[in-house]
Amino acid sequence: MTAPATSDAELAPAPAAGADGGPRGTGSTATRALGAVVLAGAAALAGLGLFGTPEDVVQGALVRLLYIHPQAATTAYIGCFLTTVGSGVYLWRRSVWWDLVALASAEIGALFTALALITGSLWGRPAWGTYWVWDARLTSTAMLMLLLLGYLALRKLPGDTDVRARQAAVLGLLLLPNVILVRQSVVWWRTLHQLPTLDVTGTNISGLQLFTMMLGFAVFAVLFVWLLMHRFRVAWLERQRDEVLVDEAIRARVAEGSGR
Amino acid sequence: MFRDVALVAGKDLRIEWRSRVGINQIGPFAVLVLVLFAFALDPDRGVLAKATPGLYWIAVLLCGLLAIQRAFAVEVADGATDALRLSGIEPAALFLGKTLAVAAQLLVLAALLLVGVAVLYSATLGGWPLLMATVVSASVGIAGAGTLYGVLAAGLRVRETLLPLLLLPVLAPVLIGATRAFEAALAGTPADGWPWFGWLAVFAVIYLVAGAALFGPLLEEA
Numbered sequence: 001m002t003a004p005a006t007s008d009a010e011l012a013p014a015p016a017a018g019a020d021g022g023p024r025g026t027g028s029t030a031t032r033a034l035g036a037v038v039l040a041g042a043a044a045l046a047g048l049g050l051f052g053t054p055e056d057v058v059q060g061a062l063v064r065l066l067y068i069h070p071q072a073a074t075t076a077y078i079g080c081f082l083t084t085v086g087s088g089v090y091l092w093r094r095s096v097w098w099d100l101v102a103l104a105s106a107e108i109g110a111l112f113t114a115l116a117l118i119t120g121s122l123w124g125r126p127a128w129g130t131y132w133v134w135d136a137r138l139t140s141t142a143m144l145m146l147l148l149l150g151y152l153a154l155r156k157l158p159g160d161t162d163v164r165a166r167q168a169a170v171l172g173l174l175l176l177p178n179v180i181l182v183r184q185s186v187v188w189w190r191t192l193h194q195l196p197t198l199d200v201t202g203t204n205i206s207g208l209q210l211f212t213m214m215l216g217f218a219v220f221a222v223l224f225v226w227l228l229m230h231r232f233r234v235a236w237l238e239r240q241r242d243e244v245l246v247d248e249a250i251r252a253r254v255a256e257g258s259g260r
Numbered sequence: 261m262f263r264d265v266a267l268v269a270g271k272d273l274r275i276e277w278r279s280r281v282g283i284n285q286i287g288p289f290a291v292l293v294l295v296l297f298a299f300a301l302d303p304d305r306g307v308l309a310k311a312t313p314g315l316y317w318i319a320v321l322l323c324g325l326l327a328i329q330r331a332f333a334v335e336v337a338d339g340a341t342d343a344l345r346l347s348g349i350e351p352a353a354l355f356l357g358k359t360l361a362v363a364a365q366l367l368v369l370a371a372l373l374l375v376g377v378a379v380l381y382s383a384t385l386g387g388w389p390l391l392m393a394t395v396v397s398a399s400v401g402i403a404g405a406g407t408l409y410g411v412l413a414a415g416l417r418v419r420e421t422l423l424p425l426l427l428l429p430v431l432a433p434v435l436i437g438a439t440r441a442f443e444a445a446l447a448g449t450p451a452d453g454w455p456w457f458g459w460l461a462v463f464a465v466i467y468l469v470a471g472a473a474l475f476g477p478l479l480e481e482a
Contacts, residue, residue, distance in 0.1 A: 091474075146425075147430070149425070150429065154412075154422065154426070167412050167478065170408075170474050170478055177470075182429070185432070188459070189436045
C-alpha cells in the first residue's frame with residue numbers, strides 16, 4: 001500500500017485513544033453532530049410523513065411512501081455514482097482514500113437500493129395490485145442491485161490488498177456505464193412493448209406534502225454522508241490493521257525468537 | 261499490433277482445436293441446454309416456438325460463459341500469464357487477440373445452436389442479413405465483456421462462481437438486444453430489428469475500447 005498522503009487522513013478517525021492505544025470508535029465531533037441532525041431530521045420526517053401530512057385523494061395513505069421511496073432511490077444512485085468516481089480516481093492516482101470511498105459508497109448504495117426496491121414493491125402491491133412489474137425503472141434498479149452485489153462479492157474476497165483494490169476499481173469504474181447501458185436497453189425494450197407504468201410524480205402535491213418530500217431528500221442525503229464517514233473510517237482502520245499491525249506483530253515475534 | 265492480435269488469437273484457437281474441449285464438451289452442452297428447455301416448456305404447447313429467440317440467446321450466454329472460463333483457465337495453469345506478460349505484447353493487443361479467439365468460438369457455437377433450434381424447435385429461420393449481423397455483433401460484445409471480466413476473475417480461487425455473477429448482469433443489454441433482433445428477423449419484420457443491431461454494435465465497441473484500456477492493470481494480477 002502506498003503511504004497515505006496527509007490529505008488522505010482528513011476523514012480518518014480522530015485519534016481518541018483507547019486503553020491499548022488504538023482508537024475506540026469511528027465517531028468524532030463532526031460525525032456526532034451529523035448523527036444528531038440525522039436523528040432529529042428522521043424524527044421530523046416520521047412525524048410529518050405519518051401524522052402531519054394529509055392523505056392523498058387518490059392514493060390515500062400510500063402517498064406517505066413518497067417521503068422515503070424516491071429519496072432512497074436517489075441516494076442509491078448517488079452512491080453508485082460515487083463508487084465509479086472513486087474507482088476512476090483510484091486507477092488514475094492510486095489513492096487509497098478514494099479506493100475506500102468507492103468501497104464505502106458501494107456498500108451504502110446497496111443498502112439504499114434494497115430500501116428503494118422494498119418500499120417500491122410495498123407501494124406497488126396496493127397501487128398496481130402486484131409487488132413487481134417489469135417497468136423500466138424497477139428493472140434497472142434491480143440490475144443495479146445485482147451489479148453492486150457482484151462488486152461487493154469481489155471486495156469481500158481475501159487476498160493482496162493492492163491487487164483486490166485494482167480489480168475492484170475496474171469493476172467500480174464500469175459500474176455506472178453498465179447501469180446506464182442496462183437502463184437504456186430496458187427502457188427501449190419496455191417502451192417498444194407497453195406504455196411506461198403510471199408516473200408517481202403525476203400525483204398533485206403541494207404545500208406541506210412537498211415540504212415533507214424535500215425534507216426527506218435532505219435527511220437521506222445527510223444520512224448518506226454520516227454512514228459514509230463511519231464506513232470509511234471502519235475501512236481505514238481495517239486497512240491499518242492489515243498493513244501496520246500485522247507488520248508490528250511479525251516484528252515482535254521475530255525479535256522474541258532471536259532473543260533480543 | 262495487428263500481427264500481435266492475430267498471434268494471440270491464433271495461439272488460443274490452436275489450443276482449443278488441439279484440446280477438443282469445445283467440440284467434446286461445450287458443443288454437446290449447448291445441445292443439452294436446448295433439450296432441457298424443451299423438457300421444461302413442453303414442445304407441444306407452442307411455448308417453445310414463441311420463446312425460441314430468448315431461449316437461443318440464453319443458451320449462447322451459458323455456453324459462452326464456459327468458453328470464456330476456458331480461455332483463462334488455459335492461461336492461469338502453469339503460470340502462462342507471466343509468460344504472456346514477458347512476451348512484450350501490448351496488453352491492448354493481448355485483450356483484442358483473446359477477444360477475437362472467444363468471438364470466433366462463439367460464432368461456431370451460435371451456428372451450431374441455430375441448427376439446433378431449426379431442427380429441435382422447428383424454428384423457421386429467415387431475415388438472414390439481420391440474423392447474421394446480430395450474431396456477429398452480439399458475439400463480439402459478449403467476447404469483449406467476457407474477456408475483460410474473465411481476466412479480472414482469472415486469478416481468483418472462486419472464479420467459477422464469481423464470473424457468472426459479475427458478467428451476466430453486464431450482458432443483460434446484449435440478451436435484450438439480440439433477442440429483440442432475432443424476434444424481428446424470425447417474424448419477418450427485420451425493420452424492427454435493425455435498431456437493436458445498432459445497439460449491440462454500440463455495446464461491442466464500448467467494451468472493446470474499455471477492455472483495451474483496462475486490460476493492463478488487470479493482467480498483472482491474474
